[in-house]
Amino acid sequence: MNYKEFENCSVNLFFRIFSGKWKPLILHHFFYTGDERFIELWRKMPKISKKVLLEQLKEMENDGIVVRKQVNTFPPEVYYGLSETGKSLEQLLLHIESWMENYQLQRTTELDPMKEKQK
Amino acid sequence: MNYKEFENCSVNLFFRIFSGKWKPLILHHFFYTGDERFIELWRKMPKISKKVLLEQLKEMENDGIVVRKQVNTFPPEVYYGLSETGKSLEQLLLHIESWMENYQLQRTTELDPMKEKQK
């Protein structure tokens, strides 16, 4: 790889798109609950400020992962959910989860006190 | 999911482990070139300072992804490479790459000027 190209390399871009602090949680939520009204989404994530939640949603919207649907004019009623592209993430996220499961299993046995005693 | 548990949820942890600015590049390098001496690795990444490269390596070492091997005492001669756990990442990284390829393809057609004109 040419290192000038690195900034645009796909894996790097992947992390740039998805590594917002709350994005994995938001995606997880959409996969399990489906589309949701903004206020509901926000209520279910008590530790995140509205501003930040909106930012994360807007970023993913700009990246084509999330879709925003405005229903009424007043009072505002906005729903967020996954785009088709967003939905296509499911297998990949499951892959990540299963890799991590293995990883954490290995780590706990590596750091197992029983093994430490053998030293 | 309980949101107290979120900080330790697997996908989130995954991003915490791998989203250092240079980690994807370092991993990519190890997959293509194998183990490498520190100075060589550093020379091939001109835009990164030694301090930061060392930090990223040490973090991944602590996370069990990277292995550090010291050969001589003086002058120091240190090699870095992938652990078995690190090597087990290959399929997942390929999955990410292929998903991203698709993603970027979709994006470019979505934003294609030809389609814009149809509006």
Added chain:
DNA sequence: CAGTATCCCGCGTGATACTG
């Protein structure tokens, strides 16, 4: 040559109040 010590800066994240 590998690694550390300092100092520095910008950005992602956060709290809070405000607007339409």
Added chain:
DNA sequence: CAGTATCACGCGGGATACTG
């Protein structure tokens, strides 16, 4: 209720010089 405006802060990342 959805979204914006301010202000603030910690931390990841960076430049540079130094040490063993």
